[in-house]
Amino acid sequence: MKIMNSPGEQQVEITDKIPGVSRRRFFQLAGGIAGAGVLMTACRPRSGPTNIYLGAGDTALLNFLYVLNQIEAAFYTQAVATPYYGADHKELLALSDLRDQEIAHREFFKKILGNSAVTTIQPDFSTVTFADRTSTLTSGAKIEDIVISGLIGASGLFTNSDYGLAFSKMVSVEARHSAYCRDVLNPNTLSDNTVTDVNGLGQSISPSAVLAAAGTYSHTLFDSSRLPN
Amino acid sequence: MDFRNILHEIEKTDPEVYEKLSPRRSVLKSFGAKVAVAALPFAIGSLFKKAYGKTTTTTVIDVLNFALEREYFEYAFYRTANNTGGLIPAGDLPGFKIIESHELAHINFLNTTITALGGTPYTPNHFSDPTTEGFYVPSAYDFTKAGIYQTFDDYPTFLVIASTFEDLGIRAHNGQFQYLLGNPVFVQAQQMVATEGRHASFVRLIRRLPPISAMEIPAPWINNNIPPTPALQSYYLGEDNTKQLNNIVITSLPGLTGNIPELSATAAFDEPLDKTTVLSLLSPFILP
Numbered sequence: 001m002k003i004m005n006s007p008g009e010q011q012v013e014i015t016d017k018i019p020g021v022s023r024r025r026f027f028q029l030a031g032g033i034a035g036a037g038v039l040m041t042a043c044r045p046r047s048g049p050t051n052i053y054l055g056a057g058d059t060a061l062l063n064f065l066y067v068l069n070q071i072e073a074a075f076y077t078q079a080v081a082t083p084y085y086g087a088d089h090k091e092l093l094a095l096s097d098l099r100d101q102e103i104a105h106r107e108f109f110k111k112i113l114g115n116s117a118v119t120t121i122q123p124d125f126s127t128v129t130f131a132d133r134t135s136t137l138t139s140g141a142k143i144e145d146i147v148i149s150g151l152i153g154a155s156g157l158f159t160n161s162d163y164g165l166a167f168s169k170m171v172s173v174e175a176r177h178s179a180y181c182r183d184v185l186n187p188n189t190l191s192d193n194t195v196t197d198v199n200g201l202g203q204s205i206s207p208s209a210v211l212a213a214a215g216t217y218s219h220t221l222f223d224s225s226r227l228p229n
Numbered sequence: 230m231d232f233r234n235i236l237h238e239i240e241k242t243d244p245e246v247y248e249k250l251s252p253r254r255s256v257l258k259s260f261g262a263k264v265a266v267a268a269l270p271f272a273i274g275s276l277f278k279k280a281y282g283k284t285t286t287t288t289v290i291d292v293l294n295f296a297l298e299r300e301y302f303e304y305a306f307y308r309t310a311n312n313t314g315g316l317i318p319a320g321d322l323p324g325f326k327i328i329e330s331h332e333l334a335h336i337n338f339l340n341t342t343i344t345a346l347g348g349t350p351y352t353p354n355h356f357s358d359p360t361t362e363g364f365y366v367p368s369a370y371d372f373t374k375a376g377i378y379q380t381f382d383d384y385p386t387f388l389v390i391a392s393t394f395e396d397l398g399i400r401a402h403n404g405q406f407q408y409l410l411g412n413p414v415f416v417q418a419q420q421m422v423a424t425e426g427r428h429a430s431f432v433r434l435i436r437r438l439p440p441i442s443a444m445e446i447p448a449p450w451i452n453n454n455i456p457p458t459p460a461l462q463s464y465y466l467g468e469d470n471t472k473q474l475n476n477i478v479i480t481s482l483p484g485l486t487g488n489i490p491e492l493s494a495t496a497a498f499d500e501p502l503d504k505t506t507v508l509s510l511l512s513p514f515i516l517p
Contacts, residue, residue, distance in 0.1 A: 077485065090437060090438070093446075093448075094448065094449075097448060097450075097452070097492065097493050097496065099485065100485065100489060100492075100493030100494075101450070101493045101497040102497075103484055103485060103493075104479050104482065104484075104493055104494050104497040105497055107479075107482035107483055107484075108473060108474075108479060108482065111477055111482060112474065112477070148423050151419075152416060152419045152420055152423060153416075155415065155416055155419050156413070156415055156416045161410045161411070162474060162475070163474075164406075164410065164415070165406055165407055166473055168403060168419055168422070169403055169473070169498040169499050169501065170498060170499075171419050171426065172399045172402075172403070172422045172423065172425060173450060173497055173498060173499055174423075174426070175422075175423040175424070175425075175426025175427045175430065176426045176427070176429060176433075176449045176450045177430075177449075177450070178427065178430075179426070179427035179428075179430035179434075179449065180430050180434060180449040180450075183324070183430070184434060187320065187321070188320075188321070188323040188324035188327070188431075190324055190327065190328075190428070190430065190431040191331070191424065191427045196331065196423075196424055196427070198334060199334050199335070199338040200330075200331040200332070200333075200334030200335045200421065200424050201338070201417060201420035201421055201423075201424065202419075202421075202423025202424050202427075204417075204419070
């Protein structure tokens, strides 16, 4: 099942990217010419699908986490809108709480990014059957596990250490979410060796690898050429 | 005592002290004159913590040893519970065994890491060189808090205590990250807290579902600062913080309809707790 965004939304960032020229290089070029505002406008691409550029450095990492949390928020929004069969009152309560927590994360990143935020992505939940409890909760756990490894993987890469600290408060929360989806479906499955190693440590995965894994849940493609790893 | 003299003394061995404390050197040099005397010790403490606390190996080892101290505590707690006949129902035991194995893995990991960094690993009171019992030191603790809680005699009570310990453990981790910035251990500590998050969720879900069906319908996460029982409120103080990254108010951000509800805005972040507070909350369960 897919969630369609309002038409045109995705175009915003696409038109902001010049094919074949990285954004940084473009601004270096443009910046070299005083008063080149007219030129910049003139250089905008005509058309054509392009990957959304995440930016560089901390901006790229923030957009990376923003994208992950967009996927999570969209997932639970759909799960609440079309709840699986057999969801009792407590499970419905949990789903809407999960939705609102992920919206909180999403909006938090959007707020931090300001004008640097990428556009709203188009999620791809074609692998999920939202009417089915097993499918929904299994997918929820998978998405949560991807986000946990991404949060941790990104944590040490920020130039501004305030970010690494602020987002560390979300790691255990996403872990709570994952364990919930796992346990409520199959008791005692809070963790296994795919998410916790022999030292009892959760996974830390590089942002690019996490983005690739998250690609299953996004129609929108990304230019992560300057995403720190 | 003159704060300016202290800085002058440090300057003799570290000429960059002013720059480390603040790029606004002149402000610091007139510090003593401008800050109220009562606030001075606090201000000085945080200044030095900022400048030196993050990079010294000693502090990283302190943080790891503090984590090790809590892991010994948790391992003793779960191993005792898992071996107390009639306490944990068979249906829940596999999950608690997983948790116990994680706590032991954390002890081993921390011991190895601390030793590798040249530190001396923490050991609890009554610890003797492990032979048969490994790192299991139950005699260091009284998990009943001198008989107040029937921790190992009553399953619902055990779950309340376990939830509280797990949530506190997460807050303790989160309170220490600031001292690990720039060190590889920073990432590993987050890997550890991810595992603790799973534990907390597991225990809380059991309390939420039948046959326990706890009165406050606990979520697997912490909504506002709601404790499992009012007597344990002190473990949850500050959990209802809604400001993140200095001053972004989460409850003022747009939600699905209206703004983000407070219950979810607070649950979306596990709040840090400083070492002194954490130790004061654990100490009633630790034997001299």
